[in-house]
Amino acid sequence: MSDPIFVTRPFLPPLADYVALLEQIWESRILTNGGPFHQSLEQRLAEYLDAPEVSLTTNGALALEIAIDAAALSGEVITTPYSFVATTHSIKRGNLRPVFVDISPDDFNIDPDAVERAITPATSAIVGVHCYGNPCAVDAIEAIAKRHGLRVIYDAAHAFGVRLNGRSVFQWGDMSTLSFHATKSYNTFEGGAIVNATAQAKQGVERAKNFGIASEDAIPLVGTNGKMSELNAALGHLQLDHYEEVRALRQRVDERYRAHLNGIAGIHVPPIPRGVTANYSYFPILVLPEFAIDRDQLYDRLKQAGIVSRKYFYPLLSNLPMYDSLPSAVPENLPIANQIVNQVLCLPIYPGLSDDDVDRIAEFITHAHNPVRVRA
Known part of the structure; x- marks a missing residue:
């Protein structure tokens, strides 16, 4: 018998390189709350992914929950039944009703024709999944959303670095979410991100992931704690290098x-x-x-x-x-x-x-x- 072969195994950079960054963190004593590694990784990821605005989060599931919350959705959300459970759980945890539509046999993503047939007056958004990194029919979905006044959020947990006809998949939709879990092709041990189409949307996400805090004296909305730590962000820099x-x-x-x-x-x-x-x-x-x-x-x-x-x-x-x-x-x-x-x-x-x-x-x-x- 040979040694077991597991379905995945995380890539890790040289430990000495990570230790060198840990020494900087120890020296600064800035561990979280948007420290220097966090801020610079957001900038690097935005450039690498050709993404408008990036907000780092604790993990991919929370990224999707925060995006749904920040989008201020209501009623029903059309989505796929063929995904990891975090996709639908995030919709349900946002006090929304998931509406399942069938998928295409070619790319395993939601079928745009099925999406359009499922729209009702209660529909507020479409949550698609770029399954296995295969982009959804983004142009068709965008056209449907515009016709019906719907928001579009993509669960892009599988789609780090993916492009369609030379264009980043993160240039479609109102928001996209990423997972940087240890099983992903790009990992920060645990982590995630939200790609926002506009700076205004990013501002809303930043508040939602920081307890709803707008300033030292103002907390205008209910939020959560979804911030990525400096330890995860530092690893993210090294992973991006490789x-x-x-x-x-x-x-x-x-x-x-x-x-x-x-x-x-x-x-x-x-x-x-x-x-x-x-x-x-x-x-x-x-x-x-x-x-x-x-x-x-x-x-x-x-x-x-x-x-x-x-x-x-x-x-x-x-x-x-x-x-x-x-x-x-x-x-x-x-x-x-x-x-x-x-x-x-x-x-x-x-x-x-x-x-x-x-x-x-x-x-x-x-x-x-x-x-x-x-x-x-």
């Missing part, structure tokens, strides 16, 4: 998987959408009925072999007990999402994954389909 290297290493893994897996009957490897500059955060495959075993069986066999994959996203959010009673959650309303959620499997991908390990994983999948062709 990010293009990380992206290239992930791309190498992605390309090697594709070379092995394309052409296996019953394994669909979704292509990178046309015009997208990817970040290679995830490597999803679909296990179709033509494959010798189903998705869950392949997952179990990989795990027994020391290869940890992930049924991501499973279960479907609309099937969770706190949402399954919603009219929009009925499976007949979401046929594609309910199909894909039972077929998807994300394979291990991270900068330190060796060619030999990628080959081992691909060979195992090939053997699972046709054991006479490949040695066990």
Whole structure:
């Protein structure tokens, strides 16, 4: 048995480089509340991501909650059932009603036609997810939002550094949110950010993430504590220094998987959408009925072999007990999402994954389909 291969493993910069920044923090004794590392990282990220205004937060889930709160939404929010649970929980925690619409089988994102059909007088916003870093149909969604006077917020937890036709995905929507969790392609241990379309929107977000405080003597709204610490921000600087290297290493893994897996009957490897500059955060495959075993069986066999994959996203959010009673959650309303959620499997991908390990994983999948062709 070889050593286990986990679904992801965080990239970390040289420890000595981080210690040098920690020494500066110790010297200044500024640990949080928008210190120098925090402020300079916001500026660097805005430049790197080609994003209008950036506000750092404690984590990605809180970033989405703060964005929803700062947008002053009401009533219903149209969103996807195919995402991590934080997306819908953030809507519900904002005292809003999620309305699920189906997804496209090509990019796993919300279908704009389904969005338009779901709009009612109670709709105040669309919350889309750039799933696996694939940009939503941003132009179509923008046109729909303008016609109906809706706000658009993107959960861009997977989309760090992604571009569409050369343009940053953060140039669409009223706000976008990012996660810098340890599992992400860019991480600050824990952390997140909100990209705001305007300086005025950023001002509202800054108040919302700092208890609603506007000044030393004025607290005009109810807020929370969503500030990133100096320790996380300092790490963020080092991670940004190495990010293009990380992206290239992930791309190498992605390309090697594709070379092995394309052409296996019953394994669909979704292509990178046309015009997208990817970040290679995830490597999803679909296990179709033509494959010798189903998705869950392949997952179990990989795990027994020391290869940890992930049924991501499973279960479907609309099937969770706190949402399954919603009219929009009925499976007949979401046929594609309910199909894909039972077929998807994300394979291990991270900068330190060796060619030999990628080959081992691909060979195992090939053997699972046709054991006479490949040695066990």
